[in-house]
Amino acid sequence: MKPNSFSISSRKKAFTLVETVLALGVAAVSMSAIFGLLPVGLNCNQSSTEQTSAANLLTVLAADLRSTPGSTSTSASTEAETHRSNLFEIDLPAKPTGSTEPTQQTLHIGDDLQPTSELSLARYQLNLWVVAPATDRAPTTVRALITWPANATYQKAIGSLETMIALDRH
Template sequence: MKSGDSRTAAFSLVELVLALGIVAFCLFAVFGLMPVGMQTNRNATSQTAATNIIAAIVADLRTTPAAATTSPQFAITFGTDKTLYFDVSGQASISLSPDSRYQLNIKWNSAPTGLHYADLKVTWPAPVDPATTTPSGSVEILAAFDRN
């Protein structure tokens, strides 16, 4: 009969508790960072959508013929301030609806004849009035349009 030392073939209880403590600490750290990562992802997605909305508006205004005063796609009149609302799929509306996610405010600045400057600002969520309440996020640009 062979008598062996069983202590060399196993971990001690102290080693197991220490390993479980380290694993638990790492899991808590990872789970603690998940909400931050999800919020960052949500913000990045909203900023990308807002930038795409502005790009579509600018493209619409730039492709408007010089003889026309209103843009063909979004019916924006040059020189007249306008507010549009967009849902998550990018569909525009002139009125706030339950599906509205983004609010676009266009403010025109006075400029010499033939040259128009527009301040385009997209804010979200759409029901928040950016003049009275700070929105969750916003994207703003100044665009120039040569109408000669």
């Protein structure tokens, strides 16, 4: 006897319509969750890029300030002598001034991490507070605060990074 080609035992196994619809539903929910997290990942990437650039800027700033020459004379002149840094042109006191009041300087930094005079080309705003040494052996201290974007106030800035730099310039 010839076996029946339509018998239950010889039937090919396949997915039913219900199984296919359920699989597509699970895939759709998974994909929507993945696509929902995509903007969060992009924002984190942008934020970390800005923070890395700001940290690089602070490293370059610290190197520039440390390479600025200190006091070269030992005369007790009462004149406020300053030395200007090479790259950022920041004025640093050459001698103790007797004052602990900081002097503030604001710079705008472009995409190339170089100072720019045009606010429209600036990416960062760099605020510096320089405190002259109190004595001949005390360090010059610089508080540096970077905020971005450059045209935003500190309260409305997207991000900021701050550091303190002590300069032993003797």
